[in-house]
Amino acid sequence: MATHTLSENMTKELEPSLDSFMRGNNLDCPKMIIRYALTHDEPALRARLEWYAEQEGIVLTEAMCDESCSFPLLKISRKRTRVLWQGEEIFFHPSMALLRMLSVLRGEPDRFLQAAGLENGNTCIDATMGLAADTLMAAWRVGEAGRVTALEASPLIAALVKEGLREMAASVPSGVRGLKAEAWKHLIQAAGRIDVLLGDHLDFLRAQGDACQDLVYFDPMFRHTRGQSAALRSFKPWMCHEGLREEAVREACRVARRVVLKERTGSREFERFGFAMEPGGRHSPVAFGVRIKKELIPYVFPESR
Numbered sequence: 001m002a003t004h005t006l007s008e009n010m011t012k013e014l015e016p017s018l019d020s021f022m023r024g025n026n027l028d029c030p031k032m033i034i035r036y037a038l039t040h041d042e043p044a045l046r047a048r049l050e051w052y053a054e055q056e057g058i059v060l061t062e063a064m065c066d067e068s069c070s071f072p073l074l075k076i077s078r079k080r081t082r083v084l085w086q087g088e089e090i091f092f093h094p095s096m097a098l099l100r101m102l103s104v105l106r107g108e109p110d111r112f113l114q115a116a117g118l119e120n121g122n123t124c125i126d127a128t129m130g131l132a133a134d135t136l137m138a139a140w141r142v143g144e145a146g147r148v149t150a151l152e153a154s155p156l157i158a159a160l161v162k163e164g165l166r167e168m169a170a171s172v173p174s175g176v177r178g179l180k181a182e183a184w185k186h187l188i189q190a191a192g193r194i195d196v197l198l199g200d201h202l203d204f205l206r207a208q209g210d211a212c213q214d215l216v217y218f219d220p221m222f223r224h225t226r227g228q229s230a231a232l233r234s235f236k237p238w239m240c241h242e243g244l245r246e247e248a249v250r251e252a253c254r255v256a257r258r259v260v261l262k263e264r265t266g267s268r269e270f271e272r273f274g275f276a277m278e279p280g281g282r283h284s285p286v287a288f289g290v291r292i293k294k295e296l297i298p299y300v301f302p303e304s305r
């Protein structure tokens, strides 16, 4: 078993990580200590624990198992993997993506897909994966010949979602039929086209060649919580709250022919980064902004004028 049993010194050294995560600046503190527990001592559960132990940015420990301990607890059961912390629990479930897939199959428009303008065979970088609802929709839209790379700065979210996407077929409730069964099928196929990477999207974008992607998508944490889903709210303490940086937008513009930003309706970030507002969603708390290649060339960032 590759998990670490931490020495007192190492624990002290890593302890500030929890603080940093709670302040939302996990870009500065990419390691997280997590306690673990298995509900049953079985090979399948031990294999899943082993997989978590191998995930970058996560240090698993059984050293501090008393309930007063402030580190989150990774609980692996036959049904799912949960993280328990301060009376809250989080786990991956593609519920938002499922609802959106059902709407799309009914012929209703999806505002993200409209803004994204993706086509069969396209490639896309989702620079802020979160719970991967948008990632799954993008991966569905690009079809079998397409590919989506999803960046996530939080080791805990990256690992939970990576496992959730891999094991998606096992989450399908028994007896699902009709359109719901079709929606699940599409999501399972889409999940297979997603590469989840842990890290800061700026580092990743810097390493990409010019014009090598069809889309880069940013959905950073809003400075205001209005318009955020309930599911997202319980994950919030573990997410990275850094605002979008000018250099990341600039790099995205170099790397892709189209860049999309999701923000709170009325956010000044659209103007600040030169995004044209997408029409629609007049009464929605969220809006999408788009920059396409031909608009990018003459644009000069206000700060560099």
Ligand SMILES: C[S@@+](CC[C@H](N)C(=O)[O-])C[C@H]1O[C@@H](n2cnc3c(N)ncnc32)[C@H](O)[C@@H]1O
Residues within 6 Å of the ligand: 027, 127, 128, 129, 130, 131, 132, 133, 134, 135, 151, 152, 153, 154, 157, 199, 200, 201, 202, 219, 220, 221, 222, 238, 239, 240, 241, 242
């Ligand atoms: C609002 S959520 C994205 C929600 C997502 N679009 C969905 O459909 O579930 C933003 C996510 O981006 C991550 N994030 C923020 N800054 C990042 C960065 N610089 N690099 C990678 N991920 C980042 C946060 O940790 C968080 O999980």
